[in-house]
Amino acid sequence: xxxxxxxxxxxxxxxxxxxxxxxxxxxxxxxxxxxxxxxxxxxxxxxxxxxxxxxxxxxxxxxxxxxxxxxxxxxxxxxxxxxxxxxxxxxxxxxxxxxxxxxxxxxxxxxxxxxxxxxxxxxxxxxxxxxxxxxxxxxxxxxxxxxxxxxxxxxxxxxxxxxxxxxxxxxxxxxxxxxxxxxxxxxxxxxxxxxxxxxxxxxxxxxxxxxxxxxxxxxxxxxxxxxxxxxxxxxxxxxxxxxxxxxxxxxxxxxxxxxxxxxxxxxxxxxxxxxxxxxxxxxxxxxxxxxxxxxxxxxxxxxxxxxxxxxxxxxxxxxxxxxxxxxxxxxxxxxxxxxxxxxxxxxxxxxxxxxxxxxxxxxxxxxxxxxxxxxxxxxxxxxxxxxxxxxxxxxxxxxxxxxxxxxxxxxxxxxxxxxxxxxxxxxxxxxxxxxxxxxxxxxxxxxxxxxxxxxxxxxxxxxxxxxxxxxxxxxxxxxxxxxxxxxxxxxxxxxxxxxxxxxxxxxxxxxxxxxxxxxxxxxxxxxxxxxxxxxxxxxxxxxxxxxxxxxxxxxxxxxxxxxxxxxxxxxxxxxxxxxxxxxxxxxxxxxxxxxxxxxxxxxxxxxxxxxxxxxxxxxxxxxxxxxxxxxxxxxxxxxxxxxxxxxxxx
Numbered sequence: 001x002x003x004x005x006x007x008x009x010x011x012x013x014x015x016x017x018x019x020x021x022x023x024x025x026x027x028x029x030x031x032x033x034x035x036x037x038x039x040x041x042x043x044x045x046x047x048x049x050x051x052x053x054x055x056x057x058x059x060x061x062x063x064x065x066x067x068x069x070x071x072x073x074x075x076x077x078x079x080x081x082x083x084x085x086x087x088x089x090x091x092x093x094x095x096x097x098x099x100x101x102x103x104x105x106x107x108x109x110x111x112x113x114x115x116x117x118x119x120x121x122x123x124x125x126x127x128x129x130x131x132x133x134x135x136x137x138x139x140x141x142x143x144x145x146x147x148x149x150x151x152x153x154x155x156x157x158x159x160x161x162x163x164x165x166x167x168x169x170x171x172x173x174x175x176x177x178x179x180x181x182x183x184x185x186x187x188x189x190x191x192x193x194x195x196x197x198x199x200x201x202x203x204x205x206x207x208x209x210x211x212x213x214x215x216x217x218x219x220x221x222x223x224x225x226x227x228x229x230x231x232x233x234x235x236x237x238x239x240x241x242x243x244x245x246x247x248x249x250x251x252x253x254x255x256x257x258x259x260x261x262x263x264x265x266x267x268x269x270x271x272x273x274x275x276x277x278x279x280x281x282x283x284x285x286x287x288x289x290x291x292x293x294x295x296x297x298x299x300x301x302x303x304x305x306x307x308x309x310x311x312x313x314x315x316x317x318x319x320x321x322x323x324x325x326x327x328x329x330x331x332x333x334x335x336x337x338x339x340x341x342x343x344x345x346x347x348x349x350x351x352x353x354x355x356x357x358x359x360x361x362x363x364x365x366x367x368x369x370x371x372x373x374x375x376x377x378x379x380x381x382x383x384x385x386x387x388x389x390x391x392x393x394x395x396x397x398x399x400x401x402x403x404x405x406x407x408x409x410x411x412x413x414x415x416x417x418x419x420x421x422x423x424x425x426x427x428x429x430x431x432x433x434x435x436x437x438x439x440x441x442x443x444x445x446x447x448x449x450x451x452x453x454x455x456x457x458x459x460x461x462x463x464x465x466x467x468x469x470x471x472x473x474x475x476x477x478x479x480x481x482x483x484x485x486x487x488x489x490x491x492x493x494x495x496x497x498x499x500x501x502x503x504x505x506x507x508x509x510x511x512x513x514x515x516x517x518x519x520x521x522x523x524x525x526x527x528x529x530x531x532x533x534x535x536x537x538x539x540x541x542x543x544x545x546x547x548x549x550x551x552x553x554x555x556x557x558x559x560x561x562x563x564x565x566x567x568x569x570x571x572x573x574x575x576x577x578x579x580x581x582x583x584x585x586x587x588x589x590x591x592x593x594x595x596x597x598x599x600x601x602x603x604x605x606x607x608x609x610x611x612x613x614x615x616x617x618x619x620x621x622x623x624x625x626x627x628x629x630x631x632x633x634x635x636x637x638x639x640x641x642x643x644x645x646x647x648x649x650x
Contacts, residue, residue, distance in 0.1 A: 002100040003608045005035060010094045013038075013079065013086055017207065020044075020611050020631050021103035022299055023120035023127070024284040028054025030299060031120050031127045035105070035612065036091035038079040039063070040208040042156050042218070043300030045149060046118075047240045049125035051183060054287045054296060055303055055346065059149040060185045061240045062220050064129055066090075066116075068109055069141040069227075075109045081205045083217075099613045101261050101280065112136035114230075119254050123288060126241035128254050133232045144189060144238065145225040147201065149218070150178040154301070156209075156218045159200040167223050169194050173246060176223060188245040189238050192226035213559025267321030269645060274604050278641045281607070281614045282316040285634040286325055292332030293325050298617050298630030306333065306342040307422055308635050310363035311575065314370040315638030319645040326371050333364060334387050340394020341403075344424075358403050358413040358420040361391050362445035369452040369516060372459075381460040388453050392469070395446070409476040410438045410483065411446040414497070423508075423544065425567035433568050437497030440484055441508035444519040447476045451517035473517075480512070480519045491531040492520070505535045505546035507576050513586060514579035525587045532580065539602045540619045540627075541636075542576035544568040547621070554622045556629070571628070572619040577603055578639025585647040597648050603640060615640060 010016050017040050022032040028050035034040050039062070047061040065078035076088035095113075096106040107114045113135035119128045133140060151157045168175040173188045202219045209216035230236050237250025264283055265276050285296045289304065295316060297308035309329065317326035336343050336353060342361040343353035368384045371377065395411060398404035401420055403413040413420050414436025417429055421439050425432040450473035458466035484492045486501070492509035494502045510532050512520035520528060535546040545552050545568065553566040581596040588595070603615070610616045611631025618629040 002098055003612050005097040005608075005612075007095040010036060010097060011092055013089075013091055016091060017081075018610065019097075021097075021099060021118075022284065022611055022614065022632055023103065023118055024287075024296075024299065025050075025120040025125060025127075026123045026283075026287050027125060028287045028296060028303070029057060029120070029125050030284075031118055032300060033063075035097045035103075036079045036094060037063075037077075037105075038081050038086070038091075039204065040081075040206050041300060042206060042209055042214075043153055044206075045153075046129070047125065047127045047185070047242075048153055048300075049183065049242050050287075051125075051242075054289055054294060057153040058182065059151055059153050060183070060242070061127070061146060061187070062149040063147040064238065064240070065145045065147065066131075067143040067145070068112065068114070069143060070109070070112070072110075077107050077114075081207065082203050083205055097612075101258060103612070106134075110136075112140060117254070119257050121241075121253055121257055122260055124241065124243065126239065126243065126245075126253070128237050128239060128250050128257075130235055130237040130250065130254055131230055132235045133230050136232065139229050139231045142228055142230050143225045144192070144228065145222055146187060146240075147220040147222050148176065148178060148185070149220060150182055150185075156215055157220065159202065159219045159221075163221060165198045165221075165223065167194075167196060169196075170246075172226070173244075174223075175244075178221065183242050186241050186243070186245050187226075187238065188241075188248070188250070189226040189228055190236060190250070192228035194224060194226055196224040198223050211557065212563070264320070264322075269319070269321055270649065274600075275641070275644060277604070277607055277613070278637060278644070279320050281632070281637045282320050282641060284614065284632060285312065285316055285637070286322070286329075289332060293328040294332060295329065295634050297635075298633040299611070299614075300630065302630060303346050305345045306336075306360035307344065307357055307363055309333070310342075310360060310367045312634035312638030313367045314374075315578075315641035315645075316634060318370055318374040319641045323371075323375050326367075326374075327377070330364075330368060330371060331383065334384070337361070337387060337390065339399040340391045341399055355400060356418055356420060357424075358401070358411070358439075358442055359422060359445055362442070362449050365391060365449040365452055366445070366515065369456070372456065380456065385453075385456055385460060388449075388456070389465070392449065392453055405446075406438070408479040408483065409472065410443050410479050412438050413442065421508075423506075423568040425564045427561045427564050432565055435495045435502075437495050437500070438483070439495040439508065440492050441511040443476070443480055443484070444509075444512040444515055447473055447480060447519040448515040448517045450476060477519055477521075481521050481524075484509075484512075485524065489531070490524075490527040492528060504549060505531060506544060507532060507536050507542040507573070507580075510542070510576070510579045510583050514582040518586075525583070529583055529587050532583075537580065538572050538619070538621065538625055539599070540577070540606060540625045541572045541574040541603075542580055543570050543572050543621045545570045552621075555620045555626075556618060567618075570621045572621050572625065574603070574606070574615050574617065574619065574633065574636035575639045578635075578643050581643040582647050585643075593648060596643065600640065600644060600648060 045059040068075040077090035239245040294304040295309040297305040344357035401415040423433040454470035552570040584592040610627035614632035615636035616627035617633035
């Protein structure tokens with residue numbers, strides 16, 4: 001699916017900057033900006049390098065601004081926002097932006113038509129910027145001016161006197177290293193002539209950071225420019241990299257990267273426009289961690305999170321024919337199991353992982369089951385069954401944060417000031433949705449994990465353990481249906497904490513139908529599905545809270561504390577469309593598949609919005625359902641792929 005934005009939109013600067021493009025490199029780094037080239041986030045840049053993959057991400061090269069040197073004057077193609085002004089106004093020359101495999105911009109100045117393609121090279125901190133003269137004279141002269149940030153990707157830079165202005169020049173190749181402790185950055189412009197001119201540019205204005213209630217002005221350093229002749233019929237590819245590009249051909253690198261991505265499509269179990277586009281989006285999230293693989297939860301600020309990884313894994317890998325990578329990820333995370341738990345997140349500073357999650361490891365068991373379903377790998381018995389056994393035993397006897405199975409067979413969890421479920425927003429010491437005790441989706445996942453253990457041990461020929469876990473699963477299911485059913489409302493309590501049975505209508509209950517092993521008894525499926533559909537369903541996912549609740553918030557925005565307080569109080573989550581469609585098909589059969597297909601087709605339109613070519617993390621809960629949060633989210637993409645492959649194909 002090719003997404004094309006027209007000049008009508010692109011020339012409307014205030015609208016066009018809401019559309020962003022993203023190129024990732026398989027290490028956790030990326031290139032990205034708005035489609036008109038004006039950065040709107042601190043996370044934007046032409047080379048954001050992951051120096052300790054997938055962490056220690058640094059914005060090295062912020063921009064590379066192009067100027068056409070023509071007989072009738074200088075024509076600057078860049079666009080930047082400063083306080084009160086957009087300068088230069090290069091977006092007025094931008095006649096088309098498209099994203100299929102790579103982000104491509106087409107500029108027109110008079111009779112001259114110039115195409116620019118940007119590509120990140122797989123498993124390198126390398127960005128390629130390719131120029132092609134499509135129409136015009138036999139050649140034109142261009143200037144390419146780099147702007148550097150050399151900072152952590154969460155920070156903003158200001159002019160300072162600690163910067164090293166020296167530039168190492170070797171023909172058409174330069175090297176800079178602005179601060180001690182940073183890596184070197186190389187720029188190669190084939191046939192270009194370098195002219196040194198060190199200048200600070202002040203007050204670049206980032207509108208999304210302003211919206212987020214954060215600092216939003218930055219100073220960038222430029223050390224000069226390349227002058228180069230661009231000839232018709234000959235592509236010019238600039239290389240920006242943390243490795244020396246000497247003797248490397250940027251055009252060849254780009255062709256190899258194109259070939260790699262096309263080969264990904266050949267792995268798909270089925271081919272159609274939607275799945276092709278989602279497969280390319282999926283590739284953005286699968287990255288290196290040490291000798292193994294992991295999944296980035298979202299761009300541009302997330303690292304790899306245990307819960308997100310395991311929810312996204314079936315769609316991003318197995319349903320895309322990437323079974324080896326699924327296995328690598330599952331094995332990599334097995335090494336992080338501690339006291340029967342999986343990490344919630346890996347901090348950016350590479351310190352010890354945080355284990356404050358009750359459900360990540362239960363999603364891990366589900367991901368193992370999905371892997372077995374897709375592969376029937378006989379090694380599952382030796383590789384993963386001992387880990388599953390350990391996980392279940394720890395949860396029965398008890399582990400961190402008072403996580404343990406109660407006498408009724410249900411899983412209880414909770415500790416003061418700790419948010420353990422996926423609804424984990426926190427403002428200072430205030431846990432917005434604490435949900436301590438027995439949460440509905442946690443126990444749906446717990447029953448699912450017990451049932452998976454019984455099935456896999458049965459397949460492995462261990463009837464004793466299979467019977468043990470099946471007996472426990474049956475007991476848990478009986479208690480689940482007895483304890484969680486809210487008879488007056490005909491739906492499930494969201495959580496039970498002692499005598500407190502929470503009646504909030506939230507999407508968590510849908511997992512009691514949608515998981516491979518449904519905890520909810522079948523005669524109640526229709527009622528729960530109807531409640532979720534009536535209160536929570538939108539075209540872009542499920543609301544996190546019913547609009548009838550007094551704490552409901554429809555529009556997500558404000559400073560960090562305000563946003564966090566709204567995160568799960570109505571805000572729509574894209575990933576939840578996956579469980580909803582699975583439940584819809586399971587409950588309503590062919591009729592559910594038809595509606596599920598319509599919902600899926602509607603969500604595919606989001607590939608044209610916000611993060612062009614991907615699916616956002618969250619959305620406002622009312623029309624026009626504006627995308628918010630991360631512009632590309634692993635579980636949003638993964639769940640759309642999973643339901644298309646598992647539920648929507650006859």
